[in-house]
Amino acid sequence: xxxxxxxxxxxxxxxxxxxxxxxxxxxxxxxxxxxxxxxxxxxxxxxxxxxxxxxxxxxxxxxxxxxxxxxxxxxxxxxxxxxxxxxxxxxxxxxxxxxxxxxxxxxxxxxxxxxxxxxxxxxxxxxxxxxxxxxxxxxxxxxxxxxxxxxxxxxxxxxxxxxxxxxxxxxxxxxxxxxxxxxxxxxxxxxxxxxxxxxxxxxxxxxxxxxxxxxxxxxxxxxxxxxxxxxxxxxxxxxxxxxxxxxxxxxxxxxxxxxxxxxxxxxxxxxxxxxxxxxxxxxxxxxxxxxxxxxxxxxxxxxxxxxxxxxxxxxxxxxxxxxxxxxxxxxxxxxxxxxxxxxxxxxxxxxxxxxxxxxxxxxxxxxxxxxxxxxxxxxxxxxxxxxxxxxxxxxxxxxxxxxxxxxxxxxxxxxxxxxxxxxxxxxxxxxxxxxxxxxxxxxxxxxxxxxxxxxxxxxxxxxxxxxxxxxxxxxxxxxxxxxxxxxxxxxxxxxxxxxxxxxxxxxxxxxxxxxxxxxxxxxxxxxxxxxxxxxxxxxxxxxxxxxxxxxxxxxxxxxxxxxxxxxxxxxxxxxxxxxxxxxxxxxxxxxxxxxxxxxxxxxxxxxxxxxxxxxxxxxxxxxxxxxxxxxxxxxxxxxxxxxxxxxxxxxxxxxxxxxxxxxxxxxxxxxxxxxxxxxxxxxxxxxxxxxxxxxxxxxxxxxxxxxxxxxxxxxxxxxxxxxxxxxxxxxxxxxxxxxxxxxxxxxxxxxxxxxxxxxxxxxxxxxxxxxxxxxxxxxxxxxxxxxxxxxxxxxxxxxxxxxxxxxxxxxxxxxxxxxxxxxxxxxxxxxxxxxxxxxxxxxxxxxxxxxxxxxxxxxxxxxxxxxx
Numbered sequence: 001x002x003x004x005x006x007x008x009x010x011x012x013x014x015x016x017x018x019x020x021x022x023x024x025x026x027x028x029x030x031x032x033x034x035x036x037x038x039x040x041x042x043x044x045x046x047x048x049x050x051x052x053x054x055x056x057x058x059x060x061x062x063x064x065x066x067x068x069x070x071x072x073x074x075x076x077x078x079x080x081x082x083x084x085x086x087x088x089x090x091x092x093x094x095x096x097x098x099x100x101x102x103x104x105x106x107x108x109x110x111x112x113x114x115x116x117x118x119x120x121x122x123x124x125x126x127x128x129x130x131x132x133x134x135x136x137x138x139x140x141x142x143x144x145x146x147x148x149x150x151x152x153x154x155x156x157x158x159x160x161x162x163x164x165x166x167x168x169x170x171x172x173x174x175x176x177x178x179x180x181x182x183x184x185x186x187x188x189x190x191x192x193x194x195x196x197x198x199x200x201x202x203x204x205x206x207x208x209x210x211x212x213x214x215x216x217x218x219x220x221x222x223x224x225x226x227x228x229x230x231x232x233x234x235x236x237x238x239x240x241x242x243x244x245x246x247x248x249x250x251x252x253x254x255x256x257x258x259x260x261x262x263x264x265x266x267x268x269x270x271x272x273x274x275x276x277x278x279x280x281x282x283x284x285x286x287x288x289x290x291x292x293x294x295x296x297x298x299x300x301x302x303x304x305x306x307x308x309x310x311x312x313x314x315x316x317x318x319x320x321x322x323x324x325x326x327x328x329x330x331x332x333x334x335x336x337x338x339x340x341x342x343x344x345x346x347x348x349x350x351x352x353x354x355x356x357x358x359x360x361x362x363x364x365x366x367x368x369x370x371x372x373x374x375x376x377x378x379x380x381x382x383x384x385x386x387x388x389x390x391x392x393x394x395x396x397x398x399x400x401x402x403x404x405x406x407x408x409x410x411x412x413x414x415x416x417x418x419x420x421x422x423x424x425x426x427x428x429x430x431x432x433x434x435x436x437x438x439x440x441x442x443x444x445x446x447x448x449x450x451x452x453x454x455x456x457x458x459x460x461x462x463x464x465x466x467x468x469x470x471x472x473x474x475x476x477x478x479x480x481x482x483x484x485x486x487x488x489x490x491x492x493x494x495x496x497x498x499x500x501x502x503x504x505x506x507x508x509x510x511x512x513x514x515x516x517x518x519x520x521x522x523x524x525x526x527x528x529x530x531x532x533x534x535x536x537x538x539x540x541x542x543x544x545x546x547x548x549x550x551x552x553x554x555x556x557x558x559x560x561x562x563x564x565x566x567x568x569x570x571x572x573x574x575x576x577x578x579x580x581x582x583x584x585x586x587x588x589x590x591x592x593x594x595x596x597x598x599x600x601x602x603x604x605x606x607x608x609x610x611x612x613x614x615x616x617x618x619x620x621x622x623x624x625x626x627x628x629x630x631x632x633x634x635x636x637x638x639x640x641x642x643x644x645x646x647x648x649x650x651x652x653x654x655x656x657x658x659x660x661x662x663x664x665x666x667x668x669x670x671x672x673x674x675x676x677x678x679x680x681x682x683x684x685x686x687x688x689x690x691x692x693x694x695x696x697x698x699x700x701x702x703x704x705x706x707x708x709x710x711x712x713x714x715x716x717x718x719x720x721x722x723x724x725x726x727x728x729x730x731x732x733x734x735x736x737x738x739x740x741x742x743x744x745x746x747x748x749x750x751x752x753x754x755x756x757x758x759x760x761x762x763x764x765x766x767x768x769x770x771x772x773x774x775x776x777x778x779x780x781x782x783x784x785x786x787x788x789x790x791x792x793x794x795x796x797x798x799x800x801x802x803x804x805x806x807x808x809x810x811x812x813x814x815x816x817x818x819x820x821x822x823x824x825x826x827x828x829x830x831x832x833x834x835x836x837x838x839x840x841x842x843x844x845x846x847x848x849x850x851x852x853x854x855x856x857x858x859x860x861x862x863x864x865x866x867x868x
Contacts, residue, residue, distance in 0.1 A: 054167060055167060055169065056084070056167045056168075056169045056172075056174065056176045057169075059082065059166060059167050059176060060073040060082060060176070062075055062076055062077065063075045063076060063082065064076055066219045066220075066221040067221055068221025068222050068223060068225070068226050069221065069222065069223060069224060069225055069226045069261060069262075069263055070083050070084060070085065070086075070089075070221075070226045070261055071083070071084040071221065072084075072179075072219055072221060072226065072228070074216070074219060079215065079216060080178070080180050081178070081179045081180055081183065081216060081219075081228075082166065082176055082177065082178050082179065083176070083177055083178075083179045083182075084174050084175070084176060085123060085130050085174065085175040085176075085177060086172075086173065086174050086175075087173040087174060087175070088173070089123050090123055090124065090125050091122065091123070091124060092122065092123060092264070093120050093121070093122050093135060093264050093399070094120070094121055094122075094123065094261055094262060094263065094264060095118055095119070095120060095121075095260075095261075095262040095263075095264060095397060095398070095404070096118065096119050096120075096121050096188060096189075096259070096260070096261060096262075097115075097116075097117070097118040097259075097260045097262060097373070097395045097404075097405075098116045098117075098188065098189050098257055098258060098259050098260065099113065099114060099115050099116060099257070099258050099371070099373075099393075099395075100112060100113065100114040100116070100255070100256070100257060100258075101229055101256035101257060101258050101371060102254075102255070102256040103254075103255040103256065104243070104244070104246040104247055104253065104255075105244070105246065106204045106243035106244055106246060106247055106250075106253070107192075107193070107204075107206055107234075107253060107255055108193035108206075110191070110193075110255050111381075112379075112381050112409070113379060113381070113391065113393070113407055113409035114391075114393070115393035115394070115395055115407075116189055116257075117395070118395045118396060118397070118398055118404075119134055119135070119137075119398060120134070120135040120137055120398050120399060121133060121134050121135060121160065122135055122157075125165075125175075126162065128164060128165050129162045129163060129164055129165060130162075130163050130165060130175060130177050131159060131161065131162045131163075132159075132160045132161045132162075132163075132182070133157050133158065133159055133160070134157060134158030134159075134160055135157060136155050136156065136157055137283070137285070137398045137399055138155075138284065138285060138286060139151070139155070139285065139286050139287075139288050140285050140286065140287045140288065140289075140297045141287075141288055141289050142287070142289040142290075145289040147288065147289045148289065151288070160187055160188060161181070161182050161187050163177045163178065163179065163181075163182065164177065164178070165177060166178060183216060183228050183230050183259060184211055184214045184215070184216070184230065184232075185209065185211065186209065186232075188259055189257075191209075191232055191255060191257060192206050192209065192234060193206075203241060204239070204241045204242070204243040204244075204247075204250065205236075205239075205241070206234040206236075206253055207234045207235045207236025207237075207239075207251065207252075207253070208234060208235060208236065209232060209233075209234055210233045210234065210235040210252075213233035213235065213252070214230065214231060214232045214233050215230070215231055216228060216229070216230055217229050217230065217231050217256065220372070222374070223263075224262065224263045225260050225261065225262045225263065225373065225374070226260070226261040227258060227259065227260045227261075227372075227373065228258075228259045229256060229257070229258050229259075230256065230257050230259065231254050231255075231256045232254070232255045232256070232257060233252055233253070233254050234252075234253045234254075234255070235251060235252050235253075236250075236251050237251065238251065239251055258371055258373075260373055262373075262404065264397070264399075265304075265397060265400075265402060265404070267304060268306070269304045269400055269402045271299050271300075271400050271401055272299070272300040272302060272401070272562065273296075273297060273298060273299065273300065274296070274298035274299070274300050275561070275576055276674050277576055277579035277586065277674055277675065277676075278557070278558050278561050278562075278576065278579070278586060279498060279499045279500065279501055279529070279558065279586055279588045280300040280301060280302070280497045280498060280499065280558070280561075280562060281300075281301040281394075281494075281497055281498075281499050282298040282299060282300055282301060282401070283298065283299040283301070283396065283398055283401050284296070284298050285297040285298055285299060299400060299401030300401050300497060300562055301394065301396050301401050301402075301403055301497040302401065302402070302403060302496070302497045302562045302563060303321050303402070303403045303496070303497075303563075304319070304402050304403075305317045305319075305320075305321070305348075305353055305356060305563055306318045306319070306565075307352065307353065307565065310565070312352075313352060314349060314352060314353070314354050315352065315353065315354060316353070316354050316355050316356075317353050317355075317356055320355060320356055320357060320358045321356060321357045321358070321376070321496075322357075322358045322359075322360060322375075322376060323341050323357065323358070323359045323360070323376050323377070323378060323408075323492075324359075324360050324361070324362045324370075324375050324376065324377045324378070325337055325338065325359065325360070325361050325362065325377075325378050326362050326370050326377050326378060326379050326380055327361065327362040327363065327364050327366065328380050329378070329380060333484070334361065336481055336484055336485060336488075337378060337484070337488055338359045339485070340484070340485040340486075340488035340489050340492070341357060341359050341378075341488060341489075341492050342357060342359060343485075343489055343549075343550055343551050344356075344357055344489070344492055344493070344496065344551060344555075344559070345357050346550070346551055346556065347551050347555050347556040347558075347559035347560070348559060348563065350556050350559065350560050351559050351560045351562075351563040351564040352563075352564055352565060353563065356563075357492075362375075362377065370407070373395075373404075373405045374405070376405060376406045376407060376495070377407050377408070378407075378408045378410060378488075379407055379408065379409050379410065380409075380410050380411075380412060381409060381410070381411055381412065382411070382412040391408070391409040391449055391452075391491065392406065392407075392408045392409075392449060392490075392491030392492060392493070392494035392495045393406065393407060393409075393494070393495070394406035394494070394495045394497070403495070403496075403497060406495035407495075408488070408491045408492065408495060410487075410488075410491075411452060449490070449491065449494060449500075450531075451487060451490055451491075451531050452487055454531055454606065454607060455483050455486065455487055455534070455547075457651070457654065457655075458483070458533055458534035458536075458607075459479055459480065459483045459534065460651055461534070461536065461624075461651055461652075461655055462479045462534050462536050462546055463476060463479060464627060464648055464651060464652070465536055465540070465623065465627060466479065466540075467634060467635075468627050468630050468631075468634050469540040471540075478546070479534075479546050482545065482546045482547040482548075482549055483534065483546065483547050485547070485548070485549050486528060486547040486548040486549070489528040489548060489551060490528050490529060493527075493528055493529050493551075493555065494529075496559065496562070497562055498529050498555070498558055498559075498562075499529070499588050499589070500529050500530070500531070500588045500589050500592075501526070501527040501529040501530055501554055501585075501586050501587065501588060502530055502531060502587050502588060502589065502591070502592040502604045502605060502606055503526075503530075503585045503586055503587035503591075503601070503603045503604045504525040504526035504527035504529065504530040504532070504552060504554055504585060504586070505525045505526075505530050505532040505533075505603075505605075505608050505609050505610065505613075506525075506526070506582075506585055506603050506610070506611040506613075507524075507525050507526040507552070507553075507582070507583055507585075507611065508524065508525075508610060508611065509610060509611055509612060510610045510612055510615055510616050510619065513535050513537075513544075513609065513610055513616075514537050514539070514542045514544070515542075515544065516542065516543065516544025516545070517544070518544075519535070519544050519545045520544060520545060521545075521549060521550060522545070522548075522549070522550055523548040523549075523550050523551060523552035523553075523555070524545065524547065524548055524609075525548065525552055525609075526552045526553055526554040526583050526584065526585055527551075527552040527553075527554035527555050527558075527586075528548045528551055528552055528555055529554075529555065530606075531606035531607060532606075532607075532608065532609050533607050533608060533609040533616075533620070534546050534547055535547070535609060536620075536623065538619050538622060538623040538626065552583075553583040553584065554583060554584050554585070554586065557575070557578065557584050560575055561575055561576065577676075577679055577680065579674075579675060579679070580673075580675050580679060580680065580681030580682055581681070585603070586674070587601060587603065587604035587672070588604075591604040591672065592604045592605060592606060593605050593665045593669075594606050596749065596752035596753035596756050596759075597752070597753060597756030597757070597758040597759055598758075600669065600670040600672065600762060601669065601670060601671055601672040602662075602665035602666045602669035602671075602689065603671065604672075605662055605665055607658050607659075607662060608662045613662055613663075613666075614662075614663055614666060614693065614696055614697055614700060617659035617660070617662045617663050617700070618659070618663070618700055618704065620655055620656075620658075620659040621655075621656045621659045621660070621704045623655075624652040624653075624655045624656045624659075625652075625656070627648075627652055628649070628652050628713050628714070628717070629714060631645060631648050631649060631652070631717065632645060632714065632716070632717055632720055635648050636720065641722070641723075641724035642720050642721065642722040642723075642724075643722075643723060643724040645720055645721065646720075646721045646722065646723060646737070649713075649717065649721055649737075650742075653711075653742060653743075653746070656704070656711075656746070657745075657746035657749060659704075660701065660704060660705045660746060660749070660750050661749055661750060661753070663697050663700050663701060663704075664697065664701060664750045664753050664754060665753065666689050666693055666694055666696075666697040667689075667694050667697050667698060667701075667754060667759070667763075667773070667778065668689075668694075668754075668759045668760075668762045668763040668766070668771075668773075668778070669688070669689040669694075670686050670687065670688050670689065670762065670766055670771075671686070671687045671688075671689065672685065672686065673685055673686075673687070686766075686769060687770060688766045688769065688770045688771035688772075688773075689771075689773075690772075691772035691773050694773040694778075695773065698778070698781050698782070698785070701750060701785065702785040705746070705747055705750055706747070706785045706786050706802065707789065708789060708790055708795075708796055708798070708799050710798075711743045711746075711798060718737065718739060721737040722735070723735050740797060740798065740801055743798055743801070744798075744801045744802065744805060747801075747802050747805070748805055751805065751806060751809060754782060755809050755810075755813065757818065757821040757822045757823075757826070760775065760822065760823065760826040761822075761823050761826070763775045763778055764823060764825050764826070775825060775826065775829060776829060779829040779830075779832075779833055780833075782806075782833075783833045783836060783837070786802060786803055786806050787803060787837060787840055791803075791837075791840045791841060791853075792840070792842070792844055792845075793844060793845050793849070794845040794846050794849045795845065795848075795849045795852055795853075797848075800848075800849075800852045803837075803852070803856065804852070804855065804856065804859075807834070807837060807856055807859055807860065808859070810830045810833055810834050811834065811859065811860070811863040813826065813827060813830045814827055814830055814831060814834075814863060814867060815863060815866050815867060831864075831867070834860050834863065834864070835860070835864075837856060837860060838856070838857055838860045838861070841853040841854075841856040841857050
């Protein structure tokens with residue numbers, strides 16, 4: 001027992017010792033581990049608790065709230081943005097629209113007031129993200145067709161953004177997302193223009209988007225739209241082209257964009273489908289359940305006008321189209337502008353609406369600015385490089401075509417000499433009317449109307465004619481007032497949905513336009529939507545109205561089509577069947593012939609006038625020639641430089657070149673009639689221009705473009721065409737007038753059309769359906785016009801340039817880069833003409849003429865050798 005007891009005592013003693021030396025460390029380690037585990041768990045719990053309990057209210061507590069369609073919170077310290085997405089907005093459609101608040105022309109026409117189109121987007125929720133999905137509105141499926149079940153097959157929506165949800169409020173049923181990246185990048189729309197293959201490598205180019213420098217500059221929120229104004233900064237460490245003086249620093253260029261999210265209109269707007277006989281802007285929609293040869297369901301762009309009294313023949317609208325004249329508009333112009341806008345009420349009355357358009361003046365203390373999309377404003381700019389004289393864009397609901405808003409941008413330069421001096425005359429003005437891009441067609445988001453530029457050139461021409469004839473100051477003011485009225489009516493027409501009507505100038509005869517009493521108070525064409533030349537008479541005693549002061553018959557008819565609340569489809573069709581009336585003639589930009597080789601109907605042309613454009617253009621050439629004779633006397637002023645004289649010389653040369661281009665379009669031209677089959681008054685869809693008119697056009701070109709004396713001016717005029725020196729402006733090129741280059745450019749513009757592969761093909765093909773001016777006859781006539789009068793003797797330097805240019809064009813037709821675009825018959829005749837020229841170009845005349853003819857022979861011989 002004692003031994004056992006002693007043993008137990010030893011065991012207990014050992015355990016106590018072990019506990020003293022081992023257990024404390026073990027316990028301490030356990031305690032430490034427990035403590036460490038507790039810290040991790042506590043931290044995790046705290047993070048979990050924060051994530052679970054962090055409310056929208058807490059996340060936006062340091063932000064300023066902008067309440068509206070989508071409420072926005074902006075952090076008062078960092079400026080970052082967060083947006084509320086109500087749960088009820090999920091799976092709903094909204095409209096996105098953007099416009100340029102400010103930007104330089106150097107950046108690619110990203111200038112103030114430019115509309116960039118609209119699109120539909122849907123808000124979706126995908127797990128913990130909010131998505132902004134662009135909708136495809138290009139197709140229509142009849143809901144009664146079983147094919148509608150596959151309406152989404154093989155099409156693509158556009159996921160613009162997928163943004164993480166930061167918080168959700170169960171009480172308000174709203175999500176919170178961060179939207180800095182949505183607005184400070186090119187997520188919503190591409191801003192920087194894509195590189196163009198036709199753009200010179202030396203031209204100015206924007207740098208890369210700098211997100212650190214880009215910023216939100218304004219937030220305006222309303223119940224039906226959320227607007228965010230952003231300044232995008234594009235930076236480049238160095239630039240090879242510093243651009244214009246509109247850029248303070250070409251390495252850092254700012255472009256300001258106004259983004260708008262707009263609620264889908266909830267109204268009883270009824271869509272109206274397009275018809276090819278009348279010209280509205282449209283949203284193209286293809287009916288994928290139709291078996292028609294033309295499965296089109298194109299939506300006309302128009303305002304939502306509804307009669308207050310639906311039973312009345314003439315009623316005021318529930319909501320009129322209200323225009324605001326910006327408070328920056330000079331007082332002396334306001335009444336003229338207001339009267340011009342209200343002219344359209346004449347057309348709306350025929351559609352059943354009284355006072356459809358209302359005009360107001362923006363108060364000086366207005367709490368809104370002209371860029372607010374809720375207001376339609378006639379706005380003013382005075383730009384370093386004016387992109388337009390006037391511009392009337394609108395934006396629509398892409399689902400219906402309903403116009404939701406519009407502006408009219410007016411350049412102050414249009415009413416001054418600034419464009420006249422800086423742009424028109426020092427940039428080959430005679431080519432300006434015929435150079436166009438898709439941006440002018442109004443079916444793109446960045447489209448522009450260039451009528452203002454043309455009107456300004458014509459206004460200066462009218463003023464030149466008036467000054468030479470010593471007209472009164474009142475006459476000068478009348479020219480300006482009438483041209484302003486015409487420009488405003490034209491741009492308002494665009495905002496009502498109308499596109500151009502370049503065929504409308506064929507309403508009156510030259511004799512009627514020279515009858516002051518007959519044209520007084522009228523539209524001088526069928527439509528103010530044309531680009532017609534100002535009416536300037538060569539006989540100054542017969543001068544009447546210069547430009548349109550009222551809407552035309554086509555305008556009234558077009559508004560009837562777009563806005564009349566038709567009770568029956570037969571009423572609509574009866575109205576459209578009037579399209580064959582001469583005063584309702586129509587052709588838009590898609591049909592116009594301003595560019596060489598483009599389109600086929602010579603009546604669809606800019607800068608022409610009257611139903612006899614060949615005669616009217618000849619008269620314009622003769623008037624320009626007459627004015628040139630007295631230019632030095634009238635525009636040389638003691639104590640002043642000769643800049644004004646140089647400008648006038650360029651102006652008159654440009655008018656002659658423009659008139660020549662108009663005449664050239666009748667050669668190989670084909671008249672187009674878009675009437676429907678069986679329509680009363682309809683003609684054949686294609687009717688070639690008569691032999692008489694084509695020969696008349698060729699004779700005019702022979703006399704006024706190709707003849708040795710076609711561009712003669714008073715002998716002593718050239719000595720005085722001096723520019724006024726300004727700093728080092730002459731450093732890039734010599735200052736002397738490039739007379740031969742200018743004349744050749746005008747002649748080339750005509751030849752570019754006459755020898756275009758489309759023109760030659762059309763002359764040949766149209767012989768099959770009525771053209772009596774055969775390709776062989778035309779090519780022979782052209783060859784003789786350019787060579788016959790002087791090839792056997794002395795050839796002046798203007799003709800030498802023309803003959804060499806023409807010969808080179810014939811050679812290019814055979815062996816040039818585009819030779820495969822020409823038909824074989826055209827090539828055969830080109831070779832025939834070259835050999836004829838080779839025979840005619842004998843070594844006769846003075847030394848320079850013999851050298852010129854030798855040059856021709858060598859060019860032809862080398863070309864023929866290459867063909868062999």
